[in-house]
Amino acid sequence: MKNPPWFSLLINEEARAVIIELFQSQDQSAAINTLNAILQNAATAVLIQELPKESSEFVLKLISSNDYSGLQKWLQQQPEEIKISLRERLDRTLLELQSQLVGR
């Protein structure tokens, strides 16, 4: 079984569920994967932009190697500021996506 994304505790689950519900049931599995990839890129951008270079390099290596437990451990040790930034960016991405999808 696949691990959930390392940032799943920071996702607004209600917003995510609303987006997934927009898809037909046979497409939902693919939609979940693409949505995770979208959120993963958003989270990665926050880490690059907001962490000091040496810290971002460390965590980007964990992301590249799909080190799920390493990422979980790393996240637990982080100050609240970076978690807030991650949460905000993920929320904003979900809102932006939802508005685009329903606007089509």
Next chain:
Amino acid sequence: MPAQQTTPATSLSALNSFYSEKRAQYIRDLPEYEKYFPVEIAQEESEATTDEITNIEPSSELTHIPTQERQEIFQKLQSLCLKPPTNLEKKEQLYLEQQLSDLFGFEVTTELDEHKLPRTFGKMQAVPISKRRSPFGWAQQDSGEAKFEVSAHLLLLDDWHLKYAHYKKWYRNRHLLIVNPFEQRAVVAKLTDCTLPNPSSYQFGGSSRVIREGKIWSPMSQGIVAVFFIPPNDSVHPGRVNLDQ
């Protein structure tokens, strides 16, 4: 967030477009970090069962290729992929084709019946499989193997404007071998589209199945592939080439 619903249901291509737009934006803002924004859009067509994957077994000739030689072939392909686009010298081209034909157990060429692709080495982007019809009318008709599809921007061929009627017919549904030398993966796919949305940045497009089975999404590959013709061969069908020994 209010629970808004659209009817009919939203299409996956809208989601994929959002993914691509966002990824392009991150790469524009953070160009030196491009490798951390992989091209993967893992469409779990595992919906599609593994039975649907055409694993092409290598011919027994593969076993005669020593591991070291195999590594060398992939390393050579890697270095060619990373070079600025150049035409290979004829001798080098023929030698490479021979090595690859020996490796895969079926004939592989960069030129077929005096036809070439605009590029042999280039970057592949994921293109929505739902894009069924190109401006040149290559409607997808046979759905059986439709999951392994690639596109190339044939409009870049020097004499496309003179011979497009012939080219449209000749290139359509050609079997191509897509090699990802960075992951040592290869996929056979059909050429089903002759245009790309962004041909200056990407020279090839691949359906989600091609991107996934070829591991073209991987940070090591970053979409870079080598693409060859496969002359008509009844024993080679679209699917991943099984190189595991």
